[in-house]
Amino acid sequence: DIQMTQSPSTLSAAVGDRVTITCRASQSISSQLAWFQQRPGKAPRLLISRASNLQSGVPSRFSGSGSGTEFTLTINSLQPDDSATYYCQQYNSYSRTFGQGTKVEIK
Amino acid sequence: EVQLVESGGGLVRPGGSLRLSCAASGFTFSSFGMSWVRQAPGKGLEWVSTISGSDDRTDYADSVKGRFSISRDNSKNTLFLQLNSLRAEDTAIYYCAKGDCGGHCYLNDYWGQGTLVTVSS
Numbered sequence: 212d213i214q215m216t217q218s219p220s221t222l223s224a225a226v227g228d229r230v231t232i233t234c235r236a237s238q239s240i241s242s243q244l245a246w247f248q249q250r251p252g253k254a255p256r257l258l259i260s261r262a263s264n265l266q267s268g269v270p271s272r273f274s275g276s277g278s279g280t281e282f283t284l285t286i287n288s289l290q291p292d293d294s295a296t297y298y299c300q301q302y303n304s305y306s307r308t309f310g311q312g313t314k315v316e317i318k
Numbered sequence: 319e320v321q322l323v324e325s326g327g328g329l330v331r332p333g334g335s336l337r338l339s340c341a342a343s344g345f346t347f348s349s350f351g352m353s354w355v356r357q358a359p360g361k362g363l364e365w366v367s368t369i370s371g372s373d374d375r376t377d378y379a380d381s382v383k384g385r386f387s388i389s390r391d392n393s394k395n396t397l398f399l400q401l402n403s404l405r406a407e408d409t410a411i412y413y414c415a416k417g418d419c420g421g422h423c424y425l426n427d428y429w430g431q432g433t434l435v436t437v438s439s
Contacts, residue, residue: 245425247363254413254429255355255363266427298363302424305377307365 213237213301217310225318230286232313234299239279243303246275246284249312250295258297259284291317320344322414322430329436334404338433340397340414348392351417353426354399356410356435366412367399370422377422382408404437411435 214237224230234244242262247255257266259275262282272287286293294317299310326338338354354366367388368377376388387400397414411432417423 243424254431256429257425257427260418260425260427300363300425306379307424309363309365311362 212306213240213304213308215299215301215308215310217297217299217313219313220311221314221316223316223318224289226289226291228289230289230293230315232284232297232299232315234277234282234284234310236280236282236301240301240303242278243301244275244277244282245300245302246273247298247300248293248295249298255298286315289315289317293317320416320428322416322428324412324414324430324433327412327433327435329438330404331439332405332437334437336401336404336435338399338401338412338414338435340399340430342395342397342414342416345416347390347395349420351419351421351423352388352390352397353415353417353423354388354397355413355415355426355429356408357413357432358407358410361410364410368417368422368424369397371417371420373421375422401435404435406437409435409437 244262246259249255263275296312321343323341350371353368369388385403389398413432414430415426416428418425418427
């Protein structure tokens with residue numbers, strides 16, 4: 212199975228900061244990488260597909276990049292509403308594995 | 319607007335069974351693959367099962383293969399997950415999710431609010 216490793220596990224940043232989350236795959240997944248946002252007690256929300264394709268309705272301060280085994284999610288100008296846990300998911304292989312999550316807290 | 323509403327969760331004893339349902343609306347249900355994804359309390363996300371929109375092909379995670387069964391009723395816009403031989407480690411919120419394609423989708427673009435399954439004696 213392909214393993215997905217996110218870093219950091221938790222981060223704390225101030226409103227207006229730029230935040231970067233990294234996701235590494237144990238083998239190449241091309242660009243078959245998605246990012247999800249999950250607020251406490253809510254369902255996951257798809258933010259980005261194909262590593263960098265922003266979903267309709269997602270604020271433009273979110274962006275994704277990468278291919279192969281290393282990917283990043285960037286939030287420019289962090290907002291209070293962005294307080295959530297973020298998950299990457301590879302959908303290149305049968306196992307459709309998720310990263311362990313990165314909790315973003317607002318200082 | 320896509321809506322997915324799960325039901326059927328509850329408390330069940332180890333070895334017991336449960337049937338989850340997901341009522342879908344806001345899209346042509348029969349044209350899309352559908353999945354179940356679960357989340358143990360305080361833990362991350364785990365894909366459970368997928369069924370195609372086009373040919374009812376099914377896939378299962380190794381952790382549930384042989385115990386869980388996914389199905390759909392396109393006439394009622396409803397997705398199902400039959401859970402048998404339940405174990406404590408199956409305790410989780412079970413989310414219904416819409417695939418982003420008509421066939422056997424590996425990516426899910428809309429998710430329901432989930433239904434909690436608790437396996438305990």
